Amino acid sequence: MATRPKPPAVDGARAALLTPALLIVTLGALAPVLVIALYSILTPGDYGGVSWTVSFQNWLNVIAERDFLTDEMTLAAAHLEIFWRSVKLAFLTTLLTFIFGFPAAYFIATRPPHRRDLWLMLIMLPFWTNLLIRIFAVMQLIRNDGIINNLLLSIGAIEAPIQMLYTEFAVLVGMTYLYLPLMVLPIYASMERFDFSLAEAGYDLYAPRLRVLQQVILPAIKPGIIAGSILVFIPSLGDYVVARVLGGGKQLMLGNLIGMQFGELRNWPLGAALSLTLLAIVAVAMVIYVRTAGAEEEPHG
Amino acid sequence: MIEIDNLTKTYGAGPQAYQALRGVTATVRANEFFTLLGPSGCGKTTLLRMIAGFETPTSGKLLLDGQDVSASPPYRRPVNTVFQSYALFPHMTCAENIGFGLKMLGKPKAEITRTVGEMLDLVQMTPMANRRPSQLSGGQQQRIALARALAPKPKVLLLDEPLSALDYKLRKDMQIELKRIQKDTGITFVFVTHDQEEALTMSDRIAIMNAGTIRQIGSPRDIYDQPAERFVADFIGETNFLTVGLLGVAGQTARVALPSGRELDLRAPGELPKGPQVTMAIRPEHLELVAADAGQLSGRLSNIVYFGTDTHFHVDLGEGGALVVRSQNKPDQMPRLTAGEAVGISVLPGTGQVLRD
Ligand SMILES: Nc1ncnc2c1ncn2[C@@H]1O[C@H](COP(=O)(O)OP(=O)(O)OP(=O)(O)O)[C@@H](O)[C@H]1O
Ligand SMILES: [Mg+2]
Numbered sequence: 001m002a003t004r005p006k007p008p009a010v011d012g013a014r015a016a017l018l019t020p021a022l023l024i025v026t027l028g029a030l031a032p033v034l035v036i037a038l039y040s041i042l043t044p045g046d047y048g049g050v051s052w053t054v055s056f057q058n059w060l061n062v063i064a065e066r067d068f069l070t071d072e073m074t075l076a077a078a079h080l081e082i083f084w085r086s087v088k089l090a091f092l093t094t095l096l097t098f099i100f101g102f103p104a105a106y107f108i109a110t111r112p113p114h115r116r117d118l119w120l121m122l123i124m125l126p127f128w129t130n131l132l133i134r135i136f137a138v139m140q141l142i143r144n145d146g147i148i149n150n151l152l153l154s155i156g157a158i159e160a161p162i163q164m165l166y167t168e169f170a171v172l173v174g175m176t177y178l179y180l181p182l183m184v185l186p187i188y189a190s191m192e193r194f195d196f197s198l199a200e201a202g203y204d205l206y207a208p209r210l211r212v213l214q215q216v217i218l219p220a221i222k223p224g225i226i227a228g229s230i231l232v233f234i235p236s237l238g239d240y241v242v243a244r245v246l247g248g249g250k251q252l253m254l255g256n257l258i259g260m261q262f263g264e265l266r267n268w269p270l271g272a273a274l275s276l277t278l279l280a281i282v283a284v285a286m287v288i289y290v291r292t293a294g295a296e297e298e299p300h301g
Numbered sequence: 302m303i304e305i306d307n308l309t310k311t312y313g314a315g316p317q318a319y320q321a322l323r324g325v326t327a328t329v330r331a332n333e334f335f336t337l338l339g340p341s342g343c344g345k346t347t348l349l350r351m352i353a354g355f356e357t358p359t360s361g362k363l364l365l366d367g368q369d370v371s372a373s374p375p376y377r378r379p380v381n382t383v384f385q386s387y388a389l390f391p392h393m394t395c396a397e398n399i400g401f402g403l404k405m406l407g408k409p410k411a412e413i414t415r416t417v418g419e420m421l422d423l424v425q426m427t428p429m430a431n432r433r434p435s436q437l438s439g440g441q442q443q444r445i446a447l448a449r450a451l452a453p454k455p456k457v458l459l460l461d462e463p464l465s466a467l468d469y470k471l472r473k474d475m476q477i478e479l480k481r482i483q484k485d486t487g488i489t490f491v492f493v494t495h496d497q498e499e500a501l502t503m504s505d506r507i508a509i510m511n512a513g514t515i516r517q518i519g520s521p522r523d524i525y526d527q528p529a530e531r532f533v534a535d536f537i538g539e540t541n542f543l544t545v546g547l548l549g550v551a552g553q554t555a556r557v558a559l560p561s562g563r564e565l566d567l568r569a570p571g572e573l574p575k576g577p578q579v580t581m582a583i584r585p586e587h588l589e590l591v592a593a594d595a596g597q598l599s600g601r602l603s604n605i606v607y608f609g610t611d612t613h614f615h616v617d618l619g620e621g622g623a624l625v626v627r628s629q630n631k632p633d634q635m636p637r638l639t640a641g642e643a644v645g646i647s648v649l650p651g652t653g654q655v656l657r658d
């Protein structure tokens with residue numbers, strides 16, 4: 001770890017071998033972003049699409065709206081509310097998946113090696129089912145006539161069904177359930193490499209369980225936690241389906257707002273501007289997160 | 302002082318259950334260098350981990366300075382461990398590693414800094430204080446692991462084959478160093494090894510273990526010169542075993558009849574088996590080659606193996622079995638012997654003994 005080999009120089013053959021990868025990156029990642037960036041400074045077409053007149057109005061519309069009557073510009077309260085809800089729910093989803101995922105990963109990593117695969121398979125099992133089916137399953141659990149409410153009613157814990165479906169809570173439950181494996185797997189991967197004699201050394205040196213967790217285990221598996229958080233946070237922030245189904249169109253997230261611009265509202269340029277805003281929020285959040293999470297750690301090498 | 306009272310440990314349950322310790326009883330005295338020695342899988346690590354608190358005994362008791370600690374967790378025992386893999390915390394500097402135990406004990410900062418300084422000094426690693434473990438050599442990591450375990454001034458220090466990962470030269474140096482540190486600090490060391498030479502040179506007392514039991518406890522000299530049973534005699538050093546007839550026992554001395562018919566008085570520690578035949582153990586260096594008709598035994602040289610400092614003569618006793626005689630090589634008086642020659646063997650007075658099995 002003390003010395004890190006220098007990256008080898010790119011020579012001809014290597015460049016040739018890299019070409020497919022570079023092509024995919026260019027066509028698959030860079031090009032769409034450029035198209036979206038271009039769209040975001042054009043004017044909406046009458047029936048969707050864009051008309052080729054440059055305008056920065058869309059960017060203004062991301063956070064502001066013009067009052068029909070007075071023609072005054074005011075902050076677009078609806079948009080801001082959706083931004084805020086998206087960031088909040090994505091953050092809470094990350095936190096919840098960590099709270100549930102960490103013990104799960106710890107549990108699996110401390111099983112005898114030949115049993116771990118079975119537990120991992122159970123974690124990944126839901127992936128074999130279609131996304132919508134999984135979301136509808138959550139719906140069956142939490143709707144007014146669903147399993148949870150019926151159960152609570154039958155044991156007399158509540159008098160009337162609790163409204164869970166079409167609330168932020170529903171979206172949160174759905175996303176946590178959906179993205180949990182994305183948190184468990186990277187944490188498990190770094191925990192599996194963790195040398196448990198380090199934890200024993202911690203106990204031996206007068207650190208009770210929680211101190212060992214905090215002082216020895218967490219620092220060692222931090223890369224896994226960072227990876228898991230990124231994997232969960234990004235799709236949660238841009239979520240579309242969960243908010244659509246479990247939020248019932250009332251608890252809109254950024255993804256739904258963007259979807260609407262390209263769909264019923266036929267305002268592609270605003271949709272493009274919103275997409276780039278989402279990208280920017282993700283980028284800023286990642287920078288802040290990685291900076292704070294890696295703060296105590298000195299650079300290696 | 303550690304009192305180990307009839308400890309047993311069974312791993313697993315049902316058909317896979319394995320009894321790693323089968324009733325171990327021993328007392329480790331304060332300030333002593335106590336070594337657990339035995340073949341692989343005999344339960345050394347298990348016993349050590351039990352003293353540290355990582356394993357709970359299946360039955361039996363463990364007393365530390367008179368207090369029963371069988372049920373207390375590792376972080377409540379004034380016992381520290383030097384792990385075989387060192388187990389240094391990779392995200393901390395050497396100094397932070399050494400200070401970890403003191404920090405967990407809630408010692409004031411100034412005291413931690415001072416003790417860490419002393420410990421770095423003790424293991425001669427002061428210049429490396431701010432390095433990470435990954436930037437150290439194996440021997441240096443070993444020293445930091447030792448310093449880390451010593452820093453909280455435990456009553457007992459446990460070391461599980463701490464030198465096995467080091468090369469020969471470094472290992473010799475660390476043996477001397479460990480012994481010095483043990484004397485300087487006065488801390489009780491319980492040391493695990495399966496290297497008998499290491500055990501003999503370093504220990505105040507050695508416990509020889511086999512298959513989950515302690516076979517004999519004693520000073521290196523006791524163990525080497527007076528092994529109580531065949532396993533111990535065989536495990537430590539080289540030993541010739543000879544079946545002899547038991548003529549009579551008087552106190553600690555037994556009179557036996559050698560295969561040649563000659564009679565000999567041997568030490569007989571402890572109880573002896575009843576039968577007319579017993580096993581006699583004698584070290585190769587306690588035998589001497591003499592003229593064919595002199596000495597208590599006679600046979601034919603079957604093999605001569607030259608070792609530099611000494612030579613091993615394999616002697617076939619015919620009906621009575623075979624023996625190895627070791628003699629130191631002295632340039633001027635090299636015996637001009639060849640395989641096939643008839644030789645006599647004499648037993649040095651006061652050596653050899655009868656085993657209890
Ligand atoms: N966690 C465990 N589960 C089941 N069996 C175990 C466990 N730990 C040790 N054993 C068994 O107990 C026996 C004693 O093991 P132990 O590690 O104490 O041996 P040791 O004397 O330290 O050997 P070595 O010199 O090879 O380190 C071995 O047969 C081992 O297979
Ligand atoms: Mg061992």
